[in-house]
Amino acid sequence: MSQQESNCPINAARVTLHEFYYSEDPKTMMCSKCHPCKLGIYDAIKLIETIQAGGGDAGHMTLLRRVADDVKAGGMCKKGKDNADILAALLNEHAEDLEQHIKGVCTSRECTPLVTYEINAALCTNCDKCREVCPSFAVEGQKKEPYRTGFLPYRIRQKRCTHCGECITVCPEGAVYVVEEKELERHEVGT
Ligand code: SF4
Ligand code: SF4
Numbered sequence: 133m134s135q136q137e138s139n140c141p142i143n144a145a146r147v148t149l150h151e152f153y154y155s156e157d158p159k160t161m162m163c164s165k166c167h168p169c170k171l172g173i174y175d176a177i178k179l180i181e182t183i184q185a186g187g188g189d190a191g192h193m194t195l196l197r198r199v200a201d202d203v204k205a206g207g208m209c210k211k212g213k214d215n216a217d218i219l220a221a222l223l224n225e226h227a228e229d230l231e232q233h234i235k236g237v238c239t240s241r242e243c244t245p246l247v248t249y250e251i252n253a254a255l256c257t258n259c260d261k262c263r264e265v266c267p268s269f270a271v272e273g274q275k276k277e278p279y280r281t282g283f284l285p286y287r288i289r290q291k292r293c294t295h296c297g298e299c300i301t302v303c304p305e306g307a308v309y310v311v312e313e314k315e316l317e318r319h320e321v322g323t
């Protein structure tokens with residue numbers, strides 16, 4: 133996914149830094165000549181991945197700030213400094229989004245480890261569309277048939293779900309919904 137296609141600023145910044153770090157195009161690639169850029173950009177990618185995976189804390193933002201400053205000061209070319217600016221812009225303009233991710237919420241629902249898909253049994257009509265479309269065989273349930281009763285309700289087996297979102301797209305009843313992981317934790321603690 134390119135930066136332009138991403139609605140999540142955290143994911144967009146990670147994709148851009150990743151493309152820079154791993155590019156093999158001489159025009160856009162990192163040349164690895166100077167340490168602040170070579171080590172810092174790699175660290176920044178890993179720090180952002182940790183935040184996206186739900187393992188972030190305030191210390192990660194401090195470390196990202198340090199990387200941005202080091203690459204800006206120590207990078208020997210415009211490419212490195214431009215990527216430092218991208219990181220600084222993330223910290224300056226999207227601090228609230230970063231804090232939300234650290235709390236376990238990606239409002240764009242792109243940082244998939246932070247969300248869980250569930251089925252609302254009250255809305256589900258057992259049409260089977262979600263099970264048919266699921267590429268991971270994560271949906272269980274029995275299709276409703278005329279003149280029969282006692283159908284197995286639909287549910288998502290979380291260990292198989294890859295958070296691709298196909299089921300939410302096809303469900304005609306709006307029965308598939310997304311739960312933030314931290315909401316789940318709060319619910320489990322409260323019950
Ligand atoms: S700042 Fe420029 S010269 Fe230094 S490693 Fe990065 S791309 Fe290479
Ligand atoms: S999000 Fe994707 S993998 Fe998960 S249940 Fe829906 S279709 Fe299957």
Ligand code: SF4
Pocket residue numbers: 251255256257258259260261262263273286302303304305306307308
């Ligand atoms: S697509 Fe929606 S209504 Fe149909 S079985 Fe799945 S959750 Fe239920």
